[in-house]
Amino acid sequence: MSPDAIIAWASAHGVRCTTREAWPRGDFRTDPRIDFGRWLERTPGCVLHPTDVDQLAAVMRELAAQGVPFTTRAAAHSAGGQVLSDGGAVIDLRGLDRIVADDPAAQTITVESGAWWLAVTRHLAPARRRPPVLTDNLRSSIGGTLAVGGFGDATHRHGLQAQQVRAMTVVTVDGTRHIVRPGDALFDHALCGRGQLAVIADATLTTVRRSAILHGRMLHWRSLAAYIDGAIRAMDGGHYDVFRARMAWQPGLPVSAVAGDLDAPITPLARIRPDDASPLEQLDLAALAEDDPHARWDFASPALELALPLPDGLATWYRLVERVAEAGLQRFMPRGSSVMVVKSPVGLPLAPVPPGGLALFGALRLELPPAEAPRVVPILRELGRQAMREGARVYLMSIELEADGFLEQQFGAALPRLRALKDQHDPRRLLNPWLL
Ligand SMILES: Cc1cc2nc3c(=O)[nH]c(=O)nc-3n(C[C@H](O)[C@H](O)[C@H](O)COP(=O)(O)OP(=O)(O)OC[C@H]3O[C@@H](n4cnc5c(N)ncnc54)[C@H](O)[C@@H]3O)c2cc1C
Numbered sequence: 498m499s500p501d502a503i504i505a506w507a508s509a510h511g512v513r514c515t516t517r518e519a520w521p522r523g524d525f526r527t528d529p530r531i532d533f534g535r536w537l538e539r540t541p542g543c544v545l546h547p548t549d550v551d552q553l554a555a556v557m558r559e560l561a562a563q564g565v566p567f568t569t570r571a572a573a574h575s576a577g578g579q580v581l582s583d584g585g586a587v588i589d590l591r592g593l594d595r596i597v598a599d600d601p602a603a604q605t606i607t608v609e610s611g612a613w614w615l616a617v618t619r620h621l622a623p624a625r626r627r628p629p630v631l632t633d634n635l636r637s638s639i640g641g642t643l644a645v646g647g648f649g650d651a652t653h654r655h656g657l658q659a660q661q662v663r664a665m666t667v668v669t670v671d672g673t674r675h676i677v678r679p680g681d682a683l684f685d686h687a688l689c690g691r692g693q694l695a696v697i698a699d700a701t702l703t704t705v706r707r708s709a710i711l712h713g714r715m716l717h718w719r720s721l722a723a724y725i726d727g728a729i730r731a732m733d734g735g736h737y738d739v740f741r742a743r744m745a746w747q748p749g750l751p752v753s754a755v756a757g758d759l760d761a762p763i764t765p766l767a768r769i770r771p772d773d774a775s776p777l778e779q780l781d782l783a784a785l786a787e788d789d790p791h792a793r794w795d796f797a798s799p800a801l802e803l804a805l806p807l808p809d810g811l812a813t814w815y816r817l818v819e820r821v822a823e824a825g826l827q828r829f830m831p832r833g834s835s836v837m838v839v840k841s842p843v844g845l846p847l848a849p850v851p852p853g854g855l856a857l858f859g860a861l862r863l864e865l866p867p868a869e870a871p872r873v874v875p876i877l878r879e880l881g882r883q884a885m886r887e888g889a890r891v892y893l894m895s896i897e898l899e900a901d902g903f904l905e906q907q908f909g910a911a912l913p914r915l916r917a918l919k920d921q922h923d924p925r926r927l928l929n930p931w932l933l
Contacts, residue, residue: 510559514546520544526573529544531581542565554668554672554674557696570587575894596620606628613637626705629703640697645689652839659689663701663703685846688847694923707759711738711781712758712777715774716753716756716766731769741754741755801896802861802894803895826876849893850890886906
């Protein structure tokens with residue numbers, strides 16, 4: 498693509514458009530050639546920066562008219578190049594960052610898709626409210642997380658962040674706006690589908706009445722299997738407002754979790770049966786969220802995050818663990834690996850969770866010197882392919898697996914409908930070009 502025609506159109510229509518001279522090098526937050534993974538680089542022809550939904554729709558309509566492929570980029574925490582483009586256009590969604598409406602009585606908030614979750618929690622905290630599920634990373638955007646799923650601190654009780662959406666405004670490639678709700682094909686397939694059908698412009702999210710003060714403790718299990726038992730107890734009993742675990746890369750695969758309730762300590766420890774627990778303490782989650790970890794992120798980070806069907810997926814995970822050890826990859830995960838037991842969501846056909854029961858979600862999120870990436874990424878791909886053959890689904894912010902039959906394994910029975918919707922809304926495959 499020659500960006501000249503797009504630049505001329507943008508200038509005539511008051512839309513900011515940047516090209517390579519304007520891009521600072523090396524910071525994934527502002528350099529459109531890289532993402533959080535920092536092991537891949539692709540140079541787009543130009544980046545368009547709409548500031549509201551009208552500009553977003555106009556930009557999409559124009560790119561479609563000119564036949565230019567484009568990716569949507571928000572906070573760029575992807576690890577597999579999803580937001581990058583080789584020569585096409587990138588739509589930077591950070592300018593859509595407003596809180597559109599707040600309805601405390603209905604416990605909903607409507608937010609533009611480029612806003613960070615941090616903006617939402619800051620807005621809600623004074624009224625002792627929050628979204629029911631928050632991921633570890635509040636500097637990711639609403640749209641970027643809903644486009645992949647959102648596994649978080651209360652997923653064991655409330656499911657994915659994508660399950661907390663009541664309505665959305667989405668824009669299709671022809672620039673048409675659609676207000677969509679659960680049960681609408683565009684709603685159901687815009688969530689967790691890696692932005693294939695439409696761009697989420699805003700989302701109406703559920704909120705709950707909870708403060709940010711956690712009455713919590715560290716729980717410890719000697720093995721992953723024992724943790725899974727405890728996690729299922731927490732899930733079945735509806736225990737804990739916050740429950741996030743990490744598996745250590747040590748013999749026996751011990752697991753530690755932050756577990757607790759907001760406002761008041763209510764979960765009896767005996768119900769969860771950890772092997773060990775620290776004394777109860779209070780943590781201000783809102784204060785902790787103000788710490789920006791960016792300065793500590795100087796590594797490349799190819800990631801492979803998987804949901805494996807339980808109970809058989811545990812054996813798959815053990816095989817992955819063996820291969821990780823053989824390849825010496827555990828040294829690149831000094832803080833361990835996030836693990837979680839999740840329930841297959843209802844009404845979310847593209848959810849990155851195997852259908853029909855419980856799954857073990859595990860994140861191989863490596864922190865390595867960039868020079869190691871070419872050796873390590875093929876090993877991760879092989880692990881991902883093996884897991885998929887055994888029924889796993891991939892979290893779509895991961896590295897691309899380049900596997901035959903990937904879409905069939907990932908989307909299962911939902912694939913024909915997704916393909917038909919892609920044919921209908923993006924027949925020329927311009928939006929977030931991928932395998933579809
Ligand atoms: C340090 C760290 C911690 C993390 N912790 C967690 C965690 O606890 N739980 C969890 O679930 N995930 C976690 N993640 C993963 C993170 O949630 C995802 O990578 C998420 O996609 C990040 O959002 P983003 O705004 O950075 O998205 P981007 O990388 O900008 O985009 C992600 C995908 O969504 C598409 N997209 C972006 N905006 C839109 C839109 N408005 N409409 C349609 N498509 C869109 C993009 O094209 C891309 O395919 C973590 C990531 C990091 C780096």
